[in-house]
Amino acid sequence: xxxxxxxxxxxxxxxxxxxxxxxxxxxxxxxxxxxxxxxxxxxxxxxxxxxxxxxxxxxxxxxxxxxxxxxxxxxxxxxxxxxxxxxxxxxxxxxxx
Amino acid sequence: xxxxxxxxxxxxxxxxxxxxxxxxxxxxxxxxxxxxxxxxxxxxxxxxxxxxxxxxxxxxxxxxxxxxxxxxxxxxxxxxxxxxxxxxxxxxxxxxx
Amino acid sequence: xxxxxxxxxxxxxxxxxxxxxxxxxxxxxxxxxxxxxxxxxxxxxxxxxxxxxxxxxxxxxxxxxxxxxxxxxxxxxxxxxxxxxxxxxxxxxxxxx
Amino acid sequence: xxxxxxxxxxxxxxxxxxxxxxxxxxxxxxxxxxxxxxxxxxxxxxxxxxxxxxxxxxxxxxxxxxxxxxxxxxxxxxxxxxxxxxxxxxxxxxxxx
Amino acid sequence: xxxxxxxxxxxxxxxxxxxxxxxxxxxxxxxxxxxxxxxxxxxxxxxxxxxxxxxxxxxxxxxxxxxxxxxxxxxxxxxxxxxxxxxxxxxxxxxxx
Amino acid sequence: xxxxxxxxxxxxxxxxxxxxxxxxxxxxxxxxxxxxxxxxxxxxxxxxxxxxxxxxxxxxxxxxxxxxxxxxxxxxxxxxxxxxxxxxxxxxxxxxx
Amino acid sequence: xxxxxxxxxxxxxxxxxxxxxxxxxxxxxxxxxxxxxxxxxxxxxxxxxxxxxxxxxxxxxxxxxxxxxxxxxxxxxxxxxxxxxxxxxxxxxxxxx
Numbered sequence: 001x002x003x004x005x006x007x008x009x010x011x012x013x014x015x016x017x018x019x020x021x022x023x024x025x026x027x028x029x030x031x032x033x034x035x036x037x038x039x040x041x042x043x044x045x046x047x048x049x050x051x052x053x054x055x056x057x058x059x060x061x062x063x064x065x066x067x068x069x070x071x072x073x074x075x076x077x078x079x080x081x082x083x084x085x086x087x088x089x090x091x092x093x094x095x096x097x
Numbered sequence: 098x099x100x101x102x103x104x105x106x107x108x109x110x111x112x113x114x115x116x117x118x119x120x121x122x123x124x125x126x127x128x129x130x131x132x133x134x135x136x137x138x139x140x141x142x143x144x145x146x147x148x149x150x151x152x153x154x155x156x157x158x159x160x161x162x163x164x165x166x167x168x169x170x171x172x173x174x175x176x177x178x179x180x181x182x183x184x185x186x187x188x189x190x191x192x193x194x
Numbered sequence: 195x196x197x198x199x200x201x202x203x204x205x206x207x208x209x210x211x212x213x214x215x216x217x218x219x220x221x222x223x224x225x226x227x228x229x230x231x232x233x234x235x236x237x238x239x240x241x242x243x244x245x246x247x248x249x250x251x252x253x254x255x256x257x258x259x260x261x262x263x264x265x266x267x268x269x270x271x272x273x274x275x276x277x278x279x280x281x282x283x284x285x286x287x288x289x290x291x
Numbered sequence: 292x293x294x295x296x297x298x299x300x301x302x303x304x305x306x307x308x309x310x311x312x313x314x315x316x317x318x319x320x321x322x323x324x325x326x327x328x329x330x331x332x333x334x335x336x337x338x339x340x341x342x343x344x345x346x347x348x349x350x351x352x353x354x355x356x357x358x359x360x361x362x363x364x365x366x367x368x369x370x371x372x373x374x375x376x377x378x379x380x381x382x383x384x385x386x387x388x
Numbered sequence: 389x390x391x392x393x394x395x396x397x398x399x400x401x402x403x404x405x406x407x408x409x410x411x412x413x414x415x416x417x418x419x420x421x422x423x424x425x426x427x428x429x430x431x432x433x434x435x436x437x438x439x440x441x442x443x444x445x446x447x448x449x450x451x452x453x454x455x456x457x458x459x460x461x462x463x464x465x466x467x468x469x470x471x472x473x474x475x476x477x478x479x480x481x482x483x484x485x
Numbered sequence: 486x487x488x489x490x491x492x493x494x495x496x497x498x499x500x501x502x503x504x505x506x507x508x509x510x511x512x513x514x515x516x517x518x519x520x521x522x523x524x525x526x527x528x529x530x531x532x533x534x535x536x537x538x539x540x541x542x543x544x545x546x547x548x549x550x551x552x553x554x555x556x557x558x559x560x561x562x563x564x565x566x567x568x569x570x571x572x573x574x575x576x577x578x579x580x581x582x
Numbered sequence: 583x584x585x586x587x588x589x590x591x592x593x594x595x596x597x598x599x600x601x602x603x604x605x606x607x608x609x610x611x612x613x614x615x616x617x618x619x620x621x622x623x624x625x626x627x628x629x630x631x632x633x634x635x636x637x638x639x640x641x642x643x644x645x646x647x648x649x650x651x652x653x654x655x656x657x658x659x660x661x662x663x664x665x666x667x668x669x670x671x672x673x674x675x676x677x678x679x
Binding site: 440443449477480481482484485 | 589590596629657659
Binding site: 039052055060070089092093095096 | 102106111148
């Protein structure tokens with residue numbers, strides 16, 4: 001896949017956000033600006049882990065994991081017209097299993 | 098249980114807040130916005146503990162513990178329509194036994 | 195005692211503040227809002243001590259100690275209708291012996 | 292090449308930003324001030340890596356790598372009339388391969 | 389002495405400030421509010437020293453030392469009607485010998 | 486030379502800024518206040534290097550190096566009527582070779 | 583000398599600032615408030631050096647050294663009617679030899 005062309009550095013993770021629902025529960029279609037930013041996404045690729053005082057810290061997430069992250073976490077980048085986020089592993093709250 | 102599908106990372110803890118009382122002591126029902134935010138909750142799942150200079154720090158709380166935490170601690174997430182908090186163990190003040 | 199049901203985490207301490215005097219020296223009773231916040235209290239329970247780079251740091255205060263602490267230190271919690279403070283040991287200035 | 296005359300210190304990297312597209316997808320030429328700052332560039336030269344507590348940390352990027360970096364990262368310098376950026380490796384989000 | 393009842397924690401020091409002069413050089417008595425805060429005092433009691441990564445750091449001041457400290461250093465406490473300061477040893481600039 | 490009388494402490498470096506050009510490319514002489522601050526200079530003398538946890542960190546620049554540094558880096562000092570900068574090595578972006 | 587009665591703690595240094603020139607180069611006497619604060623002074627006494635993780639860091643300056651320091655560095659103290667500065671060694675930019 002095109003986006004796997006990015007190799008994140010250190011403890012960074014490339015995440016593809018899950019599309020926000022564009023319908024409310026009652027079925028009303030909400031316009032784009034009113035959508036809440038998604039907080040769930042899929043790990044597309046993960047860095048090698050950060051180095052702390054000479055010790056490499058292993059990553060806790062890996063490619064394919066569905067992860068939760070805080071709103072506004074990470075840096076948005078556009079690859080081949082799609083939106084991705086690069087964030088540090090410390091911005092990831094948990095893994096959805 | 099559905100919420101145990103979340104595996105918190107590092108020293109994070111998934112907490113289910115205790116419902117705030119919706120009656121004052123004199124029995125008057127108070128509307129939703131006037132309720133104080135709960136500061137007590139139950140640990141639904143706990144992360145593996147954080148790594149500091151290569152040493153894994155064991156968690157002091159575990160699933161099922163009733164914990165106290167500061168107002169506004171943690172990040173609110175909604176799972177299956179219920180509100181949870183993901184917070185770091187350092188946001189937990191104590192365990193109610 | 196009811197308040198000993200709280201087990202503080204890390205280097206935190208549960209302190210019962212000493213009641214502020216409600217009389218001035220000349221005997222005038224001062225209303226509740228004008229009372230200075232107490233800065234002296236009794237340790238009700240103490241955490242196990244914090245862990246720093248894998249070393250557990252022993253606590254310097256223990257249950258029953260009368261301690262001095264800065265105004266506004268700690269987080270107020272209400273247990274069984276009484277006010278307590280949970281603070282870090284580093285907020286405690288000294289022990290009154 | 293002239294710009295390789297700069298030897299970055301520590302964990303710094305000299306990056307040549309990729310020119311921003313000066314056409315929108317529909318072919319309209321956009322004036323200079325409206326161009327988004329590029330976030331992709333080529334590593335022209337890389338420092339030796341930083342020293343942390345006596346341990347040299349190896350660099351993860353090397354000359355010729357195409358890298359992604361946050362907008363506003365680094366310090367702009369002009370060499371022989373061309374714009375470059377000197378940034379720390381920690382400002383680099385990932386390598387495009 | 390009454391004030392020696394306080395045992396400062398960690399690297400804290402209980403200091404009795406030297407009374408500010410209440411006369412100017414020309415002999416005019418200045419009212420209380422115009423007095424400059426004293427910056428010299430006597431160590432009444434000193435804590436055991438702080439612990440850093442498992443190493444206890446010995447104190448450099450001890451009971452009876454006359455010390456200089458920055459204006460506004462420390463926390464004011466009142467013991468038996470007298471004003472004292474509890475400050476960290478790092479707030480003490482030097483010892484007057 | 487007179488300015489070599491200064492021995493910088495720790496990881497500091499004494500830098501003689503390169504005079505800013507006082508002509509624009511078209512030959513117009515620009516008055517003093519409009520000149521951009523120079524960002525290139527020559528190392529006049531370098532300190533011994535800083536000590537971190539008991540390890541001396543060797544300096545990466547030495548006397549005579551032409552260095553690049555961020556605008557506003559360092560402290561300006563005047564020696565024998567000439568302007569110099571004392572800055573930390575970490576303020577130096579790279580060496581021009 | 584009277585001022586050597588002060589023994590600075592840790593890595594602090596007692597500095598006697600050099601009197602600011604009270605004439606401009608053209609010989610005009612400038613009033614006291616217009617004088618620039620001196621940035622050069624003489625070390626009157628130096629502390630033993632700071633302790634970092636159990637390692638004592640040796641001082642780089644010693645009694646009698648003429649030192650350069652940033653404007654506004656240190657704390658002003660008055661001893662026997664003369665103005666001195668107590669500053670940390672890290673505030674000293676270099677030694678004038």
